[in-house]
Amino acid sequence: MGDLRMSDNSSPPVRLRGHTLLCMQGFRGEGYNAEFVKNMAAIRRTLTDNPESWVEVLASPDTVCAACPHQHPYGCVLNGARSEEEMIDQDQVVLQRLGLKVGGRIRWQQILERIRSSVCGDDLPSICGACRWLPLGYCRGGMDRLRDPTQDTRVDRLSSQTLPSDPQNPARV
Numbered sequence: 781m782g783d784l785r786m787s788d789n790s791s792p793p794v795r796l797r798g799h800t801l802l803c804m805q806g807f808r809g810e811g812y813n814a815e816f817v818k819n820m821a822a823i824r825r826t827l828t829d830n831p832e833s834w835v836e837v838l839a840s841p842d843t844v845c846a847a848c849p850h851q852h853p854y855g856c857v858l859n860g861a862r863s864e865e866e867m868i869d870q871d872q873v874v875l876q877r878l879g880l881k882v883g884g885r886i887r888w889q890q891i892l893e894r895i896r897s898s899v900c901g902d903d904l905p906s907i908c909g910a911c912r913w914l915p916l917g918y919c920r921g922g923m924d925r926l927r928d929p930t931q932d933t934r935v936d937r938l939s940s941q942t943l944p945s946d947p948q949n950p951a952r953v
């Protein structure tokens with residue numbers, strides 16, 4: 781997936797499921813395979829460079845899932861047969877916290893503002909359950925940086941600059 785251009789009202793929205801709105805905050809250029817990392821990095825970079833981009837929020841497979849090796853026609857199989865069901869539950873929890881509804885459209889900047897005011901690192905265990913990325917602390921760090929006014933608020937930009945030029949290497953399963 782190449783860079784997307786979505787800075788005006790005529791551009792299609794980026795379709796993201798509820799819990800992925802949080803995952804984006806902790807992304808450090810690692811993922812399930814190289815294709816996944818490349819895709820997620822491109823999406824995040826697009827949103828960071830164009831915070832006015834429209835996002836359509838979902839509780840179903842999204843633009844990130846599209847390049848995931850654990851995505852099957854019937855949904856996520858990362859954690860077994862009930863995985864998609866569990867992901868949907870997480871999506872619903874996050875959307876409710878952010879005051880969003882499935883199919884709603886909102887600018888990325890407003891999503892960041894809602895996360896900043898509604899979710900902190902301590903909330904993640906109850907939202908994310910047994911997600912394998914949670915113990916790494918990336919998402920907690922991303923969430924806390926988003927909320928801490930003493931930090932550079934261009935945290936997304938800073939993070940995107942640390943993305944590796946070669947996404948083949950850091951792919952992490």
Ligand code: SF4
Binds near residue numbers: 913
């Ligand atoms: S812990 Fe997992 S589900 Fe939660 S924000 Fe991080 S990557 Fe997403």
